[in-house]
Amino acid sequence: MSRGLENLKHVVVLMMENRSFDHMLGGLRKKFPKIAGLTGTESNPDADGNVVRVAPDAVYRGQLAHDPDHHFPGVDLQIFGGMPFGPGRVANMQGFVKSYATQGTGAQGSHAIMNYFAPEKIPVLTTLATEYAVFNGWFASIPGPTICNRAFAHYGTSFGNVDMNMFLVTDADRAKIPTIYERLKNGGKSAKLYYYDTPSSTMEIVNLIKDQSFFATFDQFAADCKSGDLPAYSFIEPNYSDHPGPDGGQLLASDQHPDHHVLAGDKFIASVYNQIRIIPELWQTTALLIVYDEHGGLYDHVVPPNCQPDGFTAAEAATGVPGLDFKFDRLGIRVPAILVSPYIARGTVVPGPEDPANQRVFEHASIPATVTKQFLAGNDTGTPREKAAQTFLDLLGDNLRPDSDCVFFRM
Amino acid sequence: MTIEDAPVVKVLDFDEAEAYNPDRPISSLIRTQLLHLHHAENLIVPVRFRTNININNLLTERQASDYIHKITQLLHRYGKLGSARKSTVERGGTPTKVATKLTKKTQTQDKQRGKSTKRTRALVKKASKAPKRVQSTAQKADRKKVKKTARNMSKPR
Numbered sequence: 001m002s003r004g005l006e007n008l009k010h011v012v013v014l015m016m017e018n019r020s021f022d023h024m025l026g027g028l029r030k031k032f033p034k035i036a037g038l039t040g041t042e043s044n045p046d047a048d049g050n051v052v053r054v055a056p057d058a059v060y061r062g063q064l065a066h067d068p069d070h071h072f073p074g075v076d077l078q079i080f081g082g083m084p085f086g087p088g089r090v091a092n093m094q095g096f097v098k099s100y101a102t103q104g105t106g107a108q109g110s111h112a113i114m115n116y117f118a119p120e121k122i123p124v125l126t127t128l129a130t131e132y133a134v135f136n137g138w139f140a141s142i143p144g145p146t147i148c149n150r151a152f153a154h155y156g157t158s159f160g161n162v163d164m165n166m167f168l169v170t171d172a173d174r175a176k177i178p179t180i181y182e183r184l185k186n187g188g189k190s191a192k193l194y195y196y197d198t199p200s201s202t203m204e205i206v207n208l209i210k211d212q213s214f215f216a217t218f219d220q221f222a223a224d225c226k227s228g229d230l231p232a233y234s235f236i237e238p239n240y241s242d243h244p245g246p247d248g249g250q251l252l253a254s255d256q257h258p259d260h261h262v263l264a265g266d267k268f269i270a271s272v273y274n275q276i277r278i279i280p281e282l283w284q285t286t287a288l289l290i291v292y293d294e295h296g297g298l299y300d301h302v303v304p305p306n307c308q309p310d311g312f313t314a315a316e317a318a319t320g321v322p323g324l325d326f327k328f329d330r331l332g333i334r335v336p337a338i339l340v341s342p343y344i345a346r347g348t349v350v351p352g353p354e355d356p357a358n359q360r361v362f363e364h365a366s367i368p369a370t371v372t373k374q375f376l377a378g379n380d381t382g383t384p385r386e387k388a389a390q391t392f393l394d395l396l397g398d399n400l401r402p403d404s405d406c407v408f409f410r411m
Numbered sequence: 412m413t414i415e416d417a418p419v420v421k422v423l424d425f426d427e428a429e430a431y432n433p434d435r436p437i438s439s440l441i442r443t444q445l446l447h448l449h450h451a452e453n454l455i456v457p458v459r460f461r462t463n464i465n466i467n468n469l470l471t472e473r474q475a476s477d478y479i480h481k482i483t484q485l486l487h488r489y490g491k492l493g494s495a496r497k498s499t500v501e502r503g504g505t506p507t508k509v510a511t512k513l514t515k516k517t518q519t520q521d522k523q524r525g526k527s528t529k530r531t532r533a534l535v536k537k538a539s540k541a542p543k544r545v546q547s548t549a550q551k552a553d554r555k556k557v558k559k560t561a562r563n564m565s566k567p568r
Contacts, residue, residue: 199476209490243476
């Protein structure tokens with residue numbers, strides 16, 4: 001076991017919203033060739049057959065006012081370019097522009113889906129990606145929307161859901177497949193889900209409200225960091241809406257869901273990082289994972305790989321794709337994922353499908369799998385998907401980087 | 412070595428006031444959140460404390476966040492009991508019955524004080540027409556019971 005892993009006391013996960021790997025980090029490839037981003041030649045046809053190339057023209061707000069489709073049929077179109085389901089169908093990542101055109105953008109507007117951020121436009125995310133570890137192969141758990149993807153981070157499964165319908169987990173379900181919070185509590189460890197504030201809240205409050213100890217707000221996260229009360233496992237949710245603050249101020253959505261201001265999210269990521277970074281004892285004993293729940297309909301060039309089925313099937317009526325009963329045997333589209341710790345060497349790039357000999361494929365079930373492995377050795381309650389998922393704390397090495405080598409963000 | 416030695420990266424400034432748009436139409440994510448919380452409200456919050464807000468009328472982030480705030484608070488208040496409790500009204504304490512109880516109490520007090528029943532009748536009329544006041548009294552009793560039950564639940568066994 002490495003020194004970093006021996007010293008580890010806390011795992012913190014910050015899950016952002018709806019941006020693909022290439023959209024946020026694809027521009028890093030030019031300067032950091034190991035990062036499996038964009039060459040600049042990737043393209044998609046539009047509805048008229050014109051070739052639309054990727055371009056570093058993403059803007060913080062206003063370009064994606066029509067929310068790109070990220071529901072199951074829309075993502076199927078994005079991955080398979082519009083080929084109907086059937087034998088011999090091959091994923092080609094050629095349907096993003098066509099899909100966006102169905103959202104009322106007009107032909108020209110649909111081209112915006114191929115835009116990505118120049119790295120200097122989102123300095124917090126791109127700095128962390130290059131200063132610590134970035135995953136070339138972290139995928140959404142399902143080629144579908146938010147709710148079912150976030151469920152994989154909490155349960156290691158979505159209980160057969162692939163859509164945004166009501167997601168209610170019964171006590172009987174949770175007895176068989178407990179959340180990572182319940183598992184930790186039952187194992188004598190602490191866990192908390194920090195939602196931003198009550199006007200933003202969290203979807204999981206519906207399923208876990210019986211145990212109030214699992215919930216706190218982001219203000220409490222800051223307080224817990226300072227007081228030394230941070231739990232073994234923390235899951236942070238950003239602010240999902242622009243709304244008035246308690247003192248009459250203005251709180252900006254920080255989730256980066258289109259069309260929320262991307263810099264508000266970049267700033268939020270910095271604030272989470274800084275809370276940990278400024279407390280030496282906490283900094284040296286914490287691993288922070290920053291990950292996005294799904295790609296939000298935005299272009300990525302990497303074909304999602306197959307995966308371990310999780311024992312559920314979503315029928316054709318649920319997938320919305322004629323003929324397709326989905327067996328949860330294929331991952332969703334690639335998302336940005338960054339692991340931060342002073343025990344991680346600068347510039348670590350975890351290889352993905354671009355390096356078949358060394359690739360490591362991660363998805364959101366990797367989160368409960370990792371936390372369980374770290375804090376609940378021997379616990380066997382995970383789903384088949386979770387048990388098959390890669391874990392990521394082995395990236396922590398023996399060498400503690402000095403303060404002079406670990407960045408701090410000035411707000 | 413301290414944090415002072417750390418290399419500094421500046422977070423980009425932007426016009427936050429200009430970016431703030433609480434009147435933005437809600438996304439499918441927030442719409443789903445409303446549906447979930449509305450369902451939870453009906454499942455967990457006692458009838459008399461529900462908001463009676465029609466979520467179909469919530470179209471902007473400001474409107475949605477206001478509802479989400481209210482329901483999150485209610486879920487924290489009542490969720491720990493696990494299921495919807497019957498409110499005082501549901502348990503047989505209809506406004507009329509509560510008003511009757513008040514009448515008897517007031518009549519007894521008035522008799523003891525030697526006052527006429529005229530005041531009593533006026534109060535009875537007022538009480539039976541004022542479910543809000545009755546509800547408010549019942550709400551306090553209900554909240555006390557919820558707290559007491561929660562305290563008992565949290566005691567080690």
